[in-house]
Every structure is written in structure tokens, then in C-alpha cells.
Amino acid sequence: MQKAVESTQRSFNTIRTGRANPSLLDRISVEYYGSPTSLKSLANINIPDASTIAIQPFDRSSISLIEKAIQLSDLGLTPNNDGSVIRLNIPQLTSDRRKELVKLAAKLAEEGKVSIRNIRRDAIEAVRKQEKTSEVSEDESRDLQDKIQKMTDKFVARVEEVLAAKEKDITTV
Template sequence: MSEVIVEMSGRMAKSVEAFKNDLSRVRTGRASISILDDITVVAYGSTMPLNQVATLTIPESRMIALQPWDPQMIPPIEKAILKSGLGLNPVNDGKVVRLNIPQLTEDRRKDLVKQVKKIAEEFRVAIRNVRRDAIDTLKLQKKDKEISEDDLFKLQDDAQKETDIYIKQLDEVSASKEKEVMEV
């Protein structure tokens, strides 16, 4: 297989991984620590990720518990969570901050499914752009007589097959996330 196709395949695989990473931040009805990944806390004069100032656990299916290593960090943690826009209200008992994940309404679930579909489409476009770049590179190689016309058509076909594989992976991951979001 051509170096161009191998490189294209690697870039597509990275796109699928990035897609999975983005989807992990989409809130579902269940507690997931990954929804807190983007939250930063002002601690000791600098900004730090939430998971570096507290232990994050899921004691129940609809609750996340944050146990700060320093109890004085509770107010900044609460402030950061409230500012995050996740719509979660922190409750603290002096030692642990608890986040109750509310049941999603039907409308909210549908909005989240739309969001998942939008993210999936963005990544489909990204994968197609990777394919286009690879095919452009192959056409340049043909123009420079590095590959024959027959090789060009064969490699374009290979590029399309790889693209189809990665698009299918995206669709499977997307369908799985949509199903997870729609669960009551």
C-alpha cells in the first residue's frame, strides 16, 4: 500500500479517536467523570484541571463525588463547576463535593442527539477532507510520473475503501452514543 494511503489511514484513525473523545463530553443521563474534563479550578494562584485538585468518583449511577485533597479547595471547585455551564449544582458537606446528575427530559435528550449528529457530521467531513488531500497528493505523483495512471486509479479506490471503513466506525460510535443518550 502506498505511503500516502498509510498516512491517510493514520490521520483518519486519529479523527475517529478525537470523535470518541468529543463524544465523551456529551452529557448523558448517567454520571461520567469525563464531563468534568474541561473544568479548570483556580488553585494556589494558578489554574489547574479539576482532576488535579480532587479525587473524582462515581458512588451512584447519577452522582459524581469530588474529594479535594485540600478542604480549602471546596469553594473554588464549586465556583468552577457553576461557571462551567454544565447545569450541575454542587453540594458539599465540608469534605466532599457531590454533583447530582438530573434525569434528562425528552426534549433535552433530543437536543443532545442532534448535537451528537452534528459532531459526527463534522468528523465525517474531516475524514473526507483527509481523503481529498491524499487523492490530491496521488494526482500530483501521477503528474510528476512517480506513479502510473493505473496505480492512481487503484490507489484512489483504496483511499475510498479506507474512507468507507472509518466513516462506518464513526457511524457506529455515533449510533451507540445516540442510544445511550436516549436511554431513560
């Protein structure tokens, strides 16, 4: 369940908030010599100022591939190529785009909650199997199921906290 919360947090890091952040590029993969390769392994990513991301490829011949991958991504950013460095200017978000990003964050949070609930379901099924095979008594089974439910509630609340923080970050101008 902790890993589900961490995964949701990593997903939130890929959502743009109006400030330059290298984790915006985490999901981008570049077709490099016929295989998809993460952008991090092909280039050095820097943040020279609050609204710019600079991408300096290790191999200059890959600069056009990186530029193409960024254009095809869902970031909505236009890369500026000067031959050795690609610059991404992060524009200020409009209120409509902020609303869309809040909806996206809510969707990602819901996916995290679903994965936590799936873990709960699997754990409860395991306890019920133990009860059927008489490894645990009926009372112990109920106690374990209650503990599992309380743990699930705790982790779902943690996802809600992370979502609230991300929504605040997105809506702050």
C-alpha cells in the same frame, strides 16, 4: 482516520446520558494559581452511586475554584459543597433535553466526519502530486485514490456506528 474516530468517541463520552460518569467532567478546567488546570489533576473523582459524582480536591483551598468552574460549565449541574467534597447530583433527563443531546451528538459526529474527509483530501492531493512528478502512473494513482475513498467510507461508517450507539444510550430511559 482512526484517531478522528477515537476523538469523536471521547467527545461523545462528555455528553450526559442520565447516569453518573467521570468523563462528564473531562472538559472542565479550573483556574488554579493563574493557569487553567484540568479537574482530574486537582481532585479525586468518584461515583458513589448511579446518579452522583463526588469530587474530592487534593487541596482544600481549591474547592471554591472547582465549584465555580463547574457552575460556569455547560453541564447544567449544580454543585453541592460540604467543605471537603463537592457532590454533583445527575438528574434524570427530560425528553426535550434528550433531543438536544442527540443533536449535540450528531454535531460532534459531523465534526469527526469532516476531519476524516480532510484527511482524505490531503491524501488524494499527495497522490496527485506524485502522479504529476511521474512517481506513480495514472492507473496507480486511480487505484490509490479508490483505496483512499474506500478507507474513508469505512471510517465514516464507524463514526456512524458510534453515533448510533450514543443516540441509543441517550434516548434509553
